[in-house]
Amino acid sequence: MRILLIEDDEKLGGQVTDQLTSSGYSVEWLQRGDVALEADPAHYALIVLDLMLPGAFGLDILKEYRRRSDTPIMVLSAKQDATTKVRALELGADDYVTKPFWPEELDARITARIRRPVLQRGETIDLGRLTLGLETRVVEVDHSTIELTRVEFDLLANLARRAGAVVSRDDLAVSVLDPDKEGTGRTLDVHVSRLRKKLGPCSNQLRTIWGVGYRLDTGS
Numbered sequence: 001m002r003i004l005l006i007e008d009d010e011k012l013g014g015q016v017t018d019q020l021t022s023s024g025y026s027v028e029w030l031q032r033g034d035v036a037l038e039a040d041p042a043h044y045a046l047i048v049l050d051l052m053l054p055g056a057f058g059l060d061i062l063k064e065y066r067r068r069s070d071t072p073i074m075v076l077s078a079k080q081d082a083t084t085k086v087r088a089l090e091l092g093a094d095d096y097v098t099k100p101f102w103p104e105e106l107d108a109r110i111t112a113r114i115r116r117p118v119l120q121r122g123e124t125i126d127l128g129r130l131t132l133g134l135e136t137r138v139v140e141v142d143h144s145t146i147e148l149t150r151v152e153f154d155l156l157a158n159l160a161r162r163a164g165a166v167v168s169r170d171d172l173a174v175s176v177l178d179p180d181k182e183g184t185g186r187t188l189d190v191h192v193s194r195l196r197k198k199l200g201p202c203s204n205q206l207r208t209i210w211g212v213g214y215r216l217d218t219g220s
Contacts, residue, residue: 001045001114005029006036007076008053019103036061041069045114051077059091066092072113082174089161112164125160128219130202132160141202151176152195159216168213
């Protein structure tokens, strides 16, 4: 499988390339953002994208790639603030990895993402019997629409974009709750409980990972 790595750091880019190549992937490594904008994202199984690049900002590349393709995109960044993470996920990133990290860890996450049978076309995510319309904000279970609150939909969408991966409670709280009105942490657990009930036959796809957060399974 072909992976596009967009990273301007020579040492890190070399380490990641060597690790992925040893795992059997074919890696194309680009070091400039403006050059990356000319690449066709549809030609790759997955894209690994740094945010701070010469020639073009990573979030602009992410936005353009997502407009042109549904290829999974994994963001790499030294930025650990919630605002940047949320913005990347809103623009369509499938995962967000903060630096520093071990190339072996990135390899494992890439393998898990490529194997994940999530079908996303445009603004729709299909997870077995569960379907989300990201633009229309319509959720269907077995082709029947279910009514969700704003927080419940945003919670489900955040998990669906990273289906199969564990998302921490803190990340979810920052992404979907207004701290001035809705609180954080324990309040999130209440919303998850209500969402799980509304999902009916798909409720078992929304799993609690004790001490960490939640995971939305892909279904069948």
